[in-house]
Amino acid sequence: MDRKTVFKVRDIVFYYGKNRALDNLSLTIEQGKFYGIVGPNGCGKTTFLDLLVRNRTPKSGTIKYLGRDIKGYIRRNLAKEIALVPQDFYINFPFSVKEIVLMGRHPHIPRFASPSTEDLKIVDEIMEKMEINRFKDKYITELSGGEKQRVVFARALAQDTPVLILDEGTSNMDIQYTLNILDIVADGVGLKKRTVIAALHNLNLAAAYCDELIFMKFGRIASEGDIDEVLNEQNIKDVFKVDSRIYFDHYSNSKQVVFKRGASV
Amino acid sequence: MKKDEFVPSTSMGVGGQTLLLAVLLFIVVIASTGMGYIKITPFEVIRIIVSKITGNHELLNGIDTIFPYVVSEVRLPRILTSAIVGAGLAIAGTIFQGILLNPLADPYTLGISAGAAFGASIALLLDITSLGIYSVPLFAFIGAVATLFAVMSLSSFNGQASSHTLILSGIIVAAILSAGISFLKYVADEQVSIIIFWLMGSFGSKTWADVFLTLVFVLIGFLICIFFARDLNIMSLGDRSAGSLGIETNKVRVILLVTASLITAICVSVSGIIGFVGLIIPHLMRFFVGPDNRRLIPASALVGAALLLSADTITRAVLPREIPIGVLTALIGGPFFCYIFRKRRIGRTDG
Numbered sequence: 001m002d003r004k005t006v007f008k009v010r011d012i013v014f015y016y017g018k019n020r021a022l023d024n025l026s027l028t029i030e031q032g033k034f035y036g037i038v039g040p041n042g043c044g045k046t047t048f049l050d051l052l053v054r055n056r057t058p059k060s061g062t063i064k065y066l067g068r069d070i071k072g073y074i075r076r077n078l079a080k081e082i083a084l085v086p087q088d089f090y091i092n093f094p095f096s097v098k099e100i101v102l103m104g105r106h107p108h109i110p111r112f113a114s115p116s117t118e119d120l121k122i123v124d125e126i127m128e129k130m131e132i133n134r135f136k137d138k139y140i141t142e143l144s145g146g147e148k149q150r151v152v153f154a155r156a157l158a159q160d161t162p163v164l165i166l167d168e169g170t171s172n173m174d175i176q177y178t179l180n181i182l183d184i185v186a187d188g189v190g191l192k193k194r195t196v197i198a199a200l201h202n203l204n205l206a207a208a209y210c211d212e213l214i215f216m217k218f219g220r221i222a223s224e225g226d227i228d229e230v231l232n233e234q235n236i237k238d239v240f241k242v243d244s245r246i247y248f249d250h251y252s253n254s255k256q257v258v259f260k261r262g263a264s265v
Numbered sequence: 266m267k268k269d270e271f272v273p274s275t276s277m278g279v280g281g282q283t284l285l286l287a288v289l290l291f292i293v294v295i296a297s298t299g300m301g302y303i304k305i306t307p308f309e310v311i312r313i314i315v316s317k318i319t320g321n322h323e324l325l326n327g328i329d330t331i332f333p334y335v336v337s338e339v340r341l342p343r344i345l346t347s348a349i350v351g352a353g354l355a356i357a358g359t360i361f362q363g364i365l366l367n368p369l370a371d372p373y374t375l376g377i378s379a380g381a382a383f384g385a386s387i388a389l390l391l392d393i394t395s396l397g398i399y400s401v402p403l404f405a406f407i408g409a410v411a412t413l414f415a416v417m418s419l420s421s422f423n424g425q426a427s428s429h430t431l432i433l434s435g436i437i438v439a440a441i442l443s444a445g446i447s448f449l450k451y452v453a454d455e456q457v458s459i460i461i462f463w464l465m466g467s468f469g470s471k472t473w474a475d476v477f478l479t480l481v482f483v484l485i486g487f488l489i490c491i492f493f494a495r496d497l498n499i500m501s502l503g504d505r506s507a508g509s510l511g512i513e514t515n516k517v518r519v520i521l522l523v524t525a526s527l528i529t530a531i532c533v534s535v536s537g538i539i540g541f542v543g544l545i546i547p548h549l550m551r552f553f554v555g556p557d558n559r560r561l562i563p564a565s566a567l568v569g570a571a572l573l574l575s576a577d578t579i580t581r582a583v584l585p586r587e588i589p590i591g592v593l594t595a596l597i598g599g600p601f602f603c604y605i606f607r608k609r610r611i612g613r614t615d616g
Contacts, residue, residue, distance in 0.1 A: 017422075055508040079511030086505045092366050093501045093556035101500050107511040111495065152506070159510065 003030040006053060006163060006195050014219075016045055021047045022058070031162075032193040033262030034186060036206040036227070040052075040240055045199040046087065048216070048226050049167050052197065053084045073157035081109035083159040085169035089152040094139040095150050099171070101136075103129055104158030129184055130154045145172045150175040153181055164188070170205075182209050207231055208254045215239045231255050241252035279560050288553035293571045294348065299339050300582040305332055325430065342486050346471040346479055346535060346568035347577040347590070351542055353483040354549075355569025358543025359562050360490055364518055367429055367604070368551065370542035372529040374432055375522075376416055376439035377409050381533035382464060384408020386449045389460050398474050409526045412438055416481045417522070464592025466537035467581035468577050471554040482526040486528040487566060489609045493517055494558040501556070539591045541598025542573055548605060558590075 001132045007029035008009050008190050014022040019035055021044045025066045029035060051063060065081065073081075081102070083137040091100070105119040115123075127133045132150050135143065140151060149172045156164065164185060170178045178242060186209055188194040200206045206227070213230050217239045236244050236257065243263040249256040299305040305313075309328050313336045315326035325333060358371040365374070372378045387393075388404035396403060416438050420430035446464070450457050490497075496517045500507045504514045532539070545567040547561065554560045576594055580587050 015399075022610055050505065053509045075508075075513055076511035079509060082509065084505060085508035086503065088505070089505060090503065092368060092502055094551070095501070095556050099557065102503070102504060103510065106495070108498055111492075150501075154511075155502070155506070165509075204571075253460075261562075 003032060006065065007171060008062075008067075009052075009065075010062050012051060012058040014044075014051065014056065014058050014064060021050070021219050024061070024222060025219065026061075027214070027221060027224065029195060029197060031188060031195050033195060033211040034189045034209055035195075035197045035212045035214060036210035037199045037214045037216060038201070038203060038206055038224070038239070043216045044196075045216055045238075047083065047219075049165050049197065049199060052186075053066065053082050054078060077108050079159065079161075080166060082163040083155040083156040083161040084155050085104070085156045085164070085166045087168045087171065089148050091140050091148070094111055094141045096137055097132060098127070098136045099145070100140050101132075101150050101154045101158050104155040104160075107159065110205050116158040121234060122160060126154050126157050127242070130157070131180065142211075146174060146177065148172055150177060150181070157184070161197045162193075163197070166196065167177065168199055168201065171215055178205070185209075203231070203236070203257045205254075206251050209254060223249075228255065233259070279563070281592070282554060283563045283567070284562060286564055286571075290567050290571045290574075293574055294344060297574055297578040298336055300578055301335075301340065302582075303335055304526050305336065310336060313474050314341075341343045342473050343468045343471045343577070343581070344574060345476045347468045348574040349476065349479040350468075350532045350536045350539065350569040351546075351573025352566040353479065353486065353528045353547040354539060354542040354567040354573070356487055356490055356562060357525040357528045357532070358569075359547040359558065359565045360497070360521050360552075362547055363501065363542070364521055364525075366501060366503075367432065368548055368558075369544070370432065371541075372525070372545070373439065375435035375524050375526075375542065376412050376442060378435075378533055378538055379439040379442040379446070380412025381405040381409040381530040382538055383445050383449075384530075385463070385534050386446050386460050390449050390453050391461060392455055392456065398472075398478070402478065402518045402531055402534035406527060406530040409530035410523065410534070412442065413522060413526045417519075420459055424561075425593075440590050456519070464590070464591070465589035466522045466594075467589055468536055468581075469587070471535070479531055479535055482531040484523050487522045487562070489561070490521065490562050493521055494562055496500065497558045498520065498556075537591055539573070540595045541602060542569055542594060544571065545598050545602055545605075548569075572616055 007027070009025060009027045011023060011024050011026055012022055013020065025048065037136065039047070041046055047056065051058055055144070056072070065073065070078070094186045101123050102115060104122065105115055116190060119169055121220070127136055130153065132147070132151055132154055135147065140148060143151065149169070153169055167186070170181055173181070182205065185196055189196055191228055198210070210227050212225065214224040215235055222239050223235050224253050231246065233246055236242065241264065242259060243264055244257050244259050246255055295307045299307050309332060312324045312328065313333050316322060317333070317337055349459055354372065360366055361370045361375060382405070384404040384462050385401045386409050388401045393400045393404070395445055399495060416431065416434045419438065420434040442496045450460055487608050496512050499510050500514060500517065507514050547565045550565045550568055554564045573594070577590050578598065580590055580593050
């Protein structure tokens with residue numbers, strides 16, 4: 001079965017001042033798959049994801065979304081297509097949890113209009129699923145780091161987009177909520193043919209959830225492809241400079257990576 | 266006043282609140298107009314105002330003939346100017362706090378007030394009157410906008426300005442500008458007293474021209490801010506999230522910063538430097554109505570108007586000797602600010 005191409009990225013280059021953050025990067029993202037992006041700190045993951053949501057513009061090269069240059073979209077319409085869960089979730093004003101999640105409906109609500117019953121229903125469902133219902137009237141400024149991150153995640157899910165981009169979206173959550181959220185996201189991929197692109201640090205979570213894996217290094221793609229093919233000891237050594245062993249684990253029904261002390265090369 | 270019920274933006278919630286605060290402001294205006302060396306009852310004040318508007322002179326029967334003159338030519342221009350300036354400073358403060366994602370920011374943090382004061386000081390020093398009453402406002406606005414762009418270009422890297430670097434740049438530029446103002450005072454000779462009194466702030470001898478000048482600009486500014494109020498809400502999620510939610514963050518930021526600077530410049534130019542209104546009012550109102558800018562901006566504007574007018578009435582009609590309004594707001598607002606600042610720090614639970 002041929003899958004629809006969601007993103008077609010061709011030869012993008014991006015600089016911070018004189019530092020080349022992305023170096024002729026090309027990639028094709030297909031609909032209905034869970035993509036994981038892994039790579040060492042500072043390899044350009046966040047920058048790349050920012051370019052996909054058009055928070056930044058590449059110096060050269062093109063990004064096409066559904067066959068059309070991303071620059072040609074009205075920003076608001078793009079927000080109905082692609083949602084982002086950022087790494088940072090610092091909010092300084094005492095909005096209630098429900099108000100924050102409702103902000104995810106922003107691109108769907110016309111200026112000066114009140115949220116529709118449909119909007120409020122979606123917000124309620126997501127807060128239920130994310131198990132943040134019990135503190136929905138609390139102020140975001142009163143929550144712990146992990147709770148805040150779940151709220152910010154719920155906000156992105158409320159946006160209800162075909163494409164979801166996670167930039168370390170689970171870094172502050174405990175394992176229970178991490179699995180809860182990745183399950184919700186993976187369900188969206190399986191049932192609703194959504195596309196997820198997630199920058200992840202945990203290789204074993206990537207192995208358990210992702211269909212495709214992208215290794216990044218120095219602003220380039222080191223290797224990419226089906227997770228069973230590219231998740232191997234050589235690639236991990238090339239990108240992270242550590243030795244590892246990989247085996248198939250029957251409990252998780254996925255490949256798992258293990259390390260040992262002093263394996264940093 | 267905790268909000269237990271969730272009212273996102275229903276017209277009833279915002280409307281009822283705004284109406285309540287508008288009534289409060291109206292009462293303060295009427296009461297202030299009656300206060301002063303000549304006492305006039307609130308009922309007489311209303312009769313005089315209604316007769317002025319409708320042209321019905323029968324309403325004035327039984328009222329001292331000097332009263333209508335006192336009300337409409339002496340007190341109302343001053344009272345309305347101080348109310349509009351109070352509203353303007355509170356709106357500007359709300360916007361700066363929202364954009365800088367910092368509940369402690371205000372027109373001073375960005376150096377905008379200092380820029381406006383510097384521009385106005387030059388106009389006063391050189392005694393520029395070729396544009397009539399618009400000379401000082403024009404110079405204040407040029408000063409404010411020039412400062413805004415200096416601060417923004419100083420703080421932006423790769424075309425993006427973070428709120429921390431904005432505040433730092435604002436403080437640096439403000440320090441340079443206050444040295445500049447000191448220099449202007451030093452070379453001003455006999456003009457120096459005009460500059461000093463103007464800088465301390467006063468609503469004395471304001472005319473209807475001042476009322477209309479401030480009203481037009483503050484009203485336009487208010488409408489622009491309300492138009493972008495929801496975008497400003499979303500921007501408190503941070504630039505990356507706001508961008509992914511379809512907000513043109515850079516565009517909205519520039520529009521709102523220029524608008525708030527314009528409002529600040531107009532206020533500074535008619536009344537001198539009046540501190541703490543832009544800082545405290547939004548902070549206080551956020552506590553009562555929440556951080557949603559669609560409610561916060563109108564509420565801050567109305568309460569800012571009522572409070573600055575009350576302060577001006579205290580110095581005009583209550584205190585034995587009139588003290589500059591800028592000094593009074595700093596004397597009341599400063600300690601009050603220290604109090605809420607401490608309370609906020611102690612009350613913090615995260616971290």
